[in-house]
Amino acid sequence: MSALDVAGEFETIRRLLAPLAHPEWGRGLVDDVAVLPARPGYDLVLTKDAIVEGVHFLPADPLDTVARKLLRVNLSDLASKGAEPFGYLLACCWSERCGWPERMSFVDGLRADQKAYGVWLLGGDTVVTPGPASFSLTALGWSPKGRTVSRAGAQPGDPVFVTGSIGDGWLGLQALQDRISLDPERLGALADHFRTPVPPVGFAPVVRDLATAALDVSDGLIADLGHLAAASGVGIEIDLERVPLSAAGAAWFEGRVDPQAALEQLVTGGDDYEIAFTVAARDEAALRREAERRHVRVTRLGRAVAGAGVTARFAGKAVSFVRTGFTHG
Numbered sequence: 001m002s003a004l005d006v007a008g009e010f011e012t013i014r015r016l017l018a019p020l021a022h023p024e025w026g027r028g029l030v031d032d033v034a035v036l037p038a039r040p041g042y043d044l045v046l047t048k049d050a051i052v053e054g055v056h057f058l059p060a061d062p063l064d065t066v067a068r069k070l071l072r073v074n075l076s077d078l079a080s081k082g083a084e085p086f087g088y089l090l091a092c093c094w095s096e097r098c099g100w101p102e103r104m105s106f107v108d109g110l111r112a113d114q115k116a117y118g119v120w121l122l123g124g125d126t127v128v129t130p131g132p133a134s135f136s137l138t139a140l141g142w143s144p145k146g147r148t149v150s151r152a153g154a155q156p157g158d159p160v161f162v163t164g165s166i167g168d169g170w171l172g173l174q175a176l177q178d179r180i181s182l183d184p185e186r187l188g189a190l191a192d193h194f195r196t197p198v199p200p201v202g203f204a205p206v207v208r209d210l211a212t213a214a215l216d217v218s219d220g221l222i223a224d225l226g227h228l229a230a231a232s233g234v235g236i237e238i239d240l241e242r243v244p245l246s247a248a249g250a251a252w253f254e255g256r257v258d259p260q261a262a263l264e265q266l267v268t269g270g271d272d273y274e275i276a277f278t279v280a281a282r283d284e285a286a287l288r289r290e291a292e293r294r295h296v297r298v299t300r301l302g303r304a305v306a307g308a309g310v311t312a313r314f315a316g317k318a319v320s321f322v323r324t325g326f327t328h329g
């Protein structure tokens with residue numbers, strides 16, 4: 001690394017990132033480490049996701065939305081485990097397109113989301129790369145001791161639910177690549193969802209109290225339900241007609257000549273950042289009450305059964321998928 005890059009790195013940390021640091025634990029980003037006091041009665045829950053230009057975000061995406069997406073995809077993982085976030089570690093691999101204004105924009109995005117989600121920067125690293133930009137973030141959260149929800153734990157008979165709506169991430173990517181036509185307002189809503197998804201972070205306590213198993217929907221609904229089914233040692237049956245759509249998603253869906261193929265696309269597209277989960281049948285009413293109280297949409301998709309894998313039905317007939325979701329390289 002050249003002297004110029006090193007100067008850029010120190011300036012980036014001192015002027016842009018240090019103001020985001022936790023006032024005590026981050027040590028102003030001038031030390032080699034962050035130091036967290038242990039929290040008695042709680043487990044520390046950690047997750048990490050990396051995103052790469054051209055793979056997880058588009059070269060034309062503004063960097064403030066890239067930063068927000070990076071943080072949010074990690075908060076989505078914590079929420080799906082019932083954990084509440086408080087901080088994060090960050091690694092930035094800036095590409096040539098990331099000059100000072102772009103770095104400022106990145107930090108503006110982080111600042112806005114730190115405020116929205118109550119989290120602080122704790123530390124990290126910043127480097128430059130001759131390749132595409134990439135960013136990696138480790139999110140930290142707390143959950144009461146022994147209460148972190150896992151993918152395992154679903155029992156045959158448990159109803160299967162999902163929060164929010166499915167398909168907007170995939171539709172947003174299509175919108176940004178001019179592959180679908182809709183009115184500009186709806187295209188904009190879909191593009192926003194792709195660039196800055198809104199994971200149901202406030203739903204974490206409900207997941208913790210009521211879910212028997214849970215995970216976030218990032219690879220695709222069918223693929224992720226498959227992960228939950230495998231970890232729990234159960235099968236999952238869902239009806240594709242029940243898959244919840246947003247207003248923009250529904251507008252796109254109404255124009256399809258083949259509704260089954262359209263739903264198949266939406267449930268395998270990924271980038272949803274909603275929570276899929278099971279509850280015990282006796283807790284279904286409590287779940288609906290809690291969801292309503294918190295203004296979180298929940299939809300019952302089907303149920304867990306004895307067996308293995310995901311069976312999706314359309315018009316009562318089982319559908320088989322060639323591809324269930326996004327596979328990581």
Ligand SMILES: [Mg+2]
Nearest residue numbers: 077215216218
């Ligand atoms: Mg996940």
